[in-house]
Structure formats: C-alpha cells, structure tokens
Amino acid sequence: MVRAEEPTAGPLLERAAEAAAIDAAIDAAVAGSGSVLLVEGAAGIGKTRLLAHACDRAAAAGMTVLTARAAEYEDGYAWGVVTQLFDSELRSSSGGTREDAATLAARALIQPERPRDEDAYAVLHGLYWLTADIAQRAPLLLAIDDLQWADPPSQRFLAHLARRLGDLRVLLAVTVREPRSATVQDKALTAALAAEPGVLTVRPAALSxxxxxxxxxxxxxxxxxxxxxxxxxxxxxxxxxxxxxxxxxxxxxxxxxxxxxxxxxxxxTPDSVSRHVLLRLGRMPAAVLAAARAVAVLGTSATTARAARLAELDDAACAEAIGVLMAEHLVEGDRQLRFVYPLVRSAIYQDQAPPVRQQWHKRAARLLAAEGASPAEMTAHLLASAASGDPWLTDQLRRAAA
Structure with a gap:
C-alpha cells in the first residue's frame, strides 16, 4: 500500500550520492538485510524530496510502502505516527504468524485510552511482529517525515524497531530537521536513533x-x-x-x-517564502521574533548587543534568542550577525509595516550615534527613517552628505 504524502517533482539535482545510498538501502532490504536511513538537514534543504524519491524507488522495486508525517504541536497525540503507518493494517489484521501480538498492538492503538505501563513493552513487541508479518508478504519501506516532531511513544517504537532490523526485509527511512532549537529531551530521542549501529545518515547540502x-x-x-x-x-x-x-x-x-x-x-519577497519563514518564527518565543526583526533592520550593523537594545530585550534574553535563530540556521556570525539567506532577511524585514520599520530605523540611527558611529554607517538608517522634520535627523543627514 502506498500512501504518498507529497508528489514527486522533477529530477533530483546534485543528489547523486544520496540517491545511490537510497538505492543501496532498498536493494539490501529486498535481499533480506534491513537498515535505517536517516536524512537530516536544515529546513528547505530537500529532505522530504529525498524521502519521496525513496518511496518511488521502493514501490518500483515491489516493496510495500507505508508513510507518515509528524506535525509540530501533535507530539501529545500518543502513537500518532505509528497509527498513520499501520492504521489500515491494524484494522484489517487477521491471521499471520504473530496474530496475538498484532492484536494487542491494535487494541492498544485503536482504543482511546492509553496502554497501561505494564503493556508498554508488549505493545512495542506487538508492533515489531506486525512489521515483521507485513515484511514477510513483501519487502517493506516505512517512511516517516519530520521525525523530530513525532510523539514520544512512536519514537520509542522506531528506536525499538531500528535495533531489530538486521534479518527483516524492512527499510526504515526518516527525515529529521537539524540543526534545530529543541529541549535536551526532544533531541535525545532522535539522537538515540542516529547513534544506533548500522544507521546510515545522509546530509543533503545546499545547491551549488x-x-x-x-x-x-x-x-x-x-x-x-x-x-x-x-x-x-x-x-x-x-x-x-x-x-x-x-x-x-x-x-x-x-x-x-x-x-x-x-x-x-x-x-x-515571494509570498511562499514569507509564509514559510514567518510560520517558523511564529512558533518560537516572542523574543526570537523581536531579535530577528532587530537583526533585519540593523543589516550590516547587526550585533547581539545592538539587537538587544533595538528590540528592547535584556542582554541575556537577546543572546538566547539569537542562539535559537542560529540553531534554526537562520542567522550566523560571531561578532557581526547576518542572515544565512538574504531572502529570509527580506521576508522578516518586509513583514513589518512601513511606519514601524521607519521608527525602528530611527531608533537604530540614534543607537549608532550614541556609540559614536560614523555618519556613513548611519546613512542607511537615516534615509529609511520617516521624514518627520526631526532636527536631529536633518543634522545627521547633512553631516553624512558632507
């Protein structure tokens, strides 16, 4: 059964090594040697496209393809990803070499109440045997997109399965967004999977x-x-x-x-890019968005200290916010901050209404003046400020012109 989450589009560009790794993992699974393929990278780098390619190649090789996609804010839905993968199999399960185990897994996942603690391992074991039974009929690809957002029970099952794939005709292919901001507990679950012996990790790079x-x-x-x-x-x-x-x-x-x-x-600034960037920022603390806006307005003058003053954040809060932006691969730099992608900077900058941007530029100009910056460094902010007849702005513009 194929449940495609996203249509494939065009040939893969500069992904020969990744495509070869996918083909090798599929060939091994068909031959009876299961493995895990972990695709990780920054947002938008092409992880989902590679997973879709793996689904296409697996289906062409005669494999059963089961897919799931985790979603942010759904990690509280216990067994959500596992249910996506196996729902139809669980509901139609009849017969098979491990019917009792599969039936226990089905009852635990289909019923609204959570399985009891004493049944936890039995559920994992039942799901393992359900996977094995499906793979007996035909080689199996389990493809999970955005594993970092999967619910903890589903992640525990995938880790449980990853350690037992050696003699199964199963390929477990997952994508993980890295680097990313998350709690230590969140990162530990995906890191544990990556550390399993035999897990092949591929990291697609940006296009040349x-x-x-x-x-x-x-x-x-x-x-x-x-x-x-x-x-x-x-x-x-x-x-x-x-x-x-x-x-x-x-x-x-x-x-x-x-x-x-x-x-x-x-x-x-394309609407699709703006939506993508602003949706990501909207999921973060308010201080992160404020710091991002400050860095966008400051441009080449951006530092953490200046961003803190412009965004009216204390130094510690701003440093933490900048750290999140760096973890999300949006901002980089040591002393001078800059956006990794200028198009992202444009999306954040243009999201502010012109009157608001003008006030931020005016504050940025005063901030730089207080530090003794040269008129040349202040010029861009002076020109972007509202023409309010402020004598100070007029004087600074004349100095810059001179």
Missing part, C-alpha cells in the same frame, strides 16, 4: 551555483544572464525551498532573467 543555475534555467526557460543567476543563488544560498519559491514568483511575473531584472529580483 551551477545547480542553482540549472534549476533557474529549467523553471524560467530561455538563457538567464550570469548576473541574474548569481543573484538567485546569493539570495537563497542554494536552499531548494527558497529558490523554488523565488522562481515561482518570478515565473508568475514573466521575468526572463536579464541583467535588467536583477534590481527587481533583489527587491522581491
């Missing part, structure tokens, strides 16, 4: 400039200019999700990709 150029040319057609291709790669950092979001917006506008299009390209 050449890979980005191929994708741009394929999506826009024609022959985009070198400057346009370079700007697309710079703005997105080769992140496939951000690049595809950018290209969708460009294609809708009929942009051909000439040198003359580059200024417009740099001002563009």
């Amino acid at each position: 400039a050449a890979g980005s150029a191929r994708l741009v040319a394929a999506e826009l057609g024609g022959d985009p200019s070198a400057a346009f291709l370079a700007a697309c790669h710079e703005l997105t950092g080769g992140n496939p999700l951000l690049l595809r979001g950018l290209l969708t917006a460009l294609a809708a506008e009929g942009i051909g990709g000439t040198d003359a299009d580059v200024p417009h390209l740099r001002r563009l």
Whole structure:
C-alpha cells in the first residue's frame, strides 16, 4: 500500500550520492538485510524530496510502502505516527504468524485510552511482529517525515524497531530537521536513533551555483544572464525551498532573467517564502521574533548587543534568542550577525509595516550615534527613517552628505 504524502517533482539535482545510498538501502532490504536511513538537514534543504524519491524507488522495486508525517504541536497525540503507518493494517489484521501480538498492538492503538505501563513493552513487541508479518508478504519501506516532531511513544517504537532490523526485509527511512532549537529531551530521542549501529545518515547540502543555475534555467526557460543567476543563488544560498519559491514568483511575473531584472529580483519577497519563514518564527518565543526583526533592520550593523537594545530585550534574553535563530540556521556570525539567506532577511524585514520599520530605523540611527558611529554607517538608517522634520535627523543627514 502506498500512501504518498507529497508528489514527486522533477529530477533530483546534485543528489547523486544520496540517491545511490537510497538505492543501496532498498536493494539490501529486498535481499533480506534491513537498515535505517536517516536524512537530516536544515529546513528547505530537500529532505522530504529525498524521502519521496525513496518511496518511488521502493514501490518500483515491489516493496510495500507505508508513510507518515509528524506535525509540530501533535507530539501529545500518543502513537500518532505509528497509527498513520499501520492504521489500515491494524484494522484489517487477521491471521499471520504473530496474530496475538498484532492484536494487542491494535487494541492498544485503536482504543482511546492509553496502554497501561505494564503493556508498554508488549505493545512495542506487538508492533515489531506486525512489521515483521507485513515484511514477510513483501519487502517493506516505512517512511516517516519530520521525525523530530513525532510523539514520544512512536519514537520509542522506531528506536525499538531500528535495533531489530538486521534479518527483516524492512527499510526504515526518516527525515529529521537539524540543526534545530529543541529541549535536551526532544533531541535525545532522535539522537538515540542516529547513534544506533548500522544507521546510515545522509546530509543533503545546499545547491551549488551551477545547480542553482540549472534549476533557474529549467523553471524560467530561455538563457538567464550570469548576473541574474548569481543573484538567485546569493539570495537563497542554494536552499531548494527558497529558490523554488523565488522562481515561482518570478515565473508568475514573466521575468526572463536579464541583467535588467536583477534590481527587481533583489527587491522581491515571494509570498511562499514569507509564509514559510514567518510560520517558523511564529512558533518560537516572542523574543526570537523581536531579535530577528532587530537583526533585519540593523543589516550590516547587526550585533547581539545592538539587537538587544533595538528590540528592547535584556542582554541575556537577546543572546538566547539569537542562539535559537542560529540553531534554526537562520542567522550566523560571531561578532557581526547576518542572515544565512538574504531572502529570509527580506521576508522578516518586509513583514513589518512601513511606519514601524521607519521608527525602528530611527531608533537604530540614534543607537549608532550614541556609540559614536560614523555618519556613513548611519546613512542607511537615516534615509529609511520617516521624514518627520526631526532636527536631529536633518543634522545627521547633512553631516553624512558632507
């Protein structure tokens, strides 16, 4: 049974090593040697695309494909991911070499009450034998997307299963978003799976400039200019999700990709990119969003101390917020902070209403002036401030012009 979570789209770009690892793991499972394939990387790097590729390849090889996708804020739904995987199997289970174990697992998962503590291992064991019984009929792929959000009971089962795959015709393929901000307890569950012997971890990288150029040319057609291709790669950092979001917006506008299009390209913030970025930030503490906005407004002048003052956060809270942004692979830098992807910075910056941005720039200019910064460093903030007739702003602009 195939339950596709996401349609495949186009060929894989610069993923030859990852595709080879997937094929090798599928061949091994079909031959009777089970294993775990862990795909981890930053948000938007292409983990789900690789998992979909694995599902396609497994189905072509005659494997049974069962899929599940974990969702943030659903980790309190015990056995949610396991239920996605096995619901139809559990409800239709009849016969089989381990019927009693499978029946216990089915009763525990289908009934609304949680299994008793004394039944916990029996449920894990029953699910293991249910997996083994399915794999007896045909080699089996269990594909789970976004494992970091899976409920703890489901994660415990997957860890239990991972240690017992050696002689089963089963491939367990999971994706995990890393680096990410999370509690130690959250990270421990996925780290334990990654540490199991025989687990193969693949980490897809961002697209190279050449890979980005191929994708741009394929999506826009024609022959985009070198400057346009370079700007697309710079703005997105080769992140496939951000690049595809950018290209969708460009294609809708009929942009051909000439040198003359580059200024417009740099001002563009696609709705899909904004939604993706703002949704991620909206799930974080309010201080993280405030710090991100401060870094976006400060631009090349951004430091943790300046972001704290601009966002009106105490130093410790701002440092922790910046740490979360770094863990989420949104911000980087030691003394000077910068966004990993300029397109992300644009999305956060443009999300603020113009009057609010103007006030933030005015405060940033005063902040820099208090530190004795040069007029040249303050110019961008002065020009972005509201024309309010403030004598101080007028004086600073004249000094900068001089």
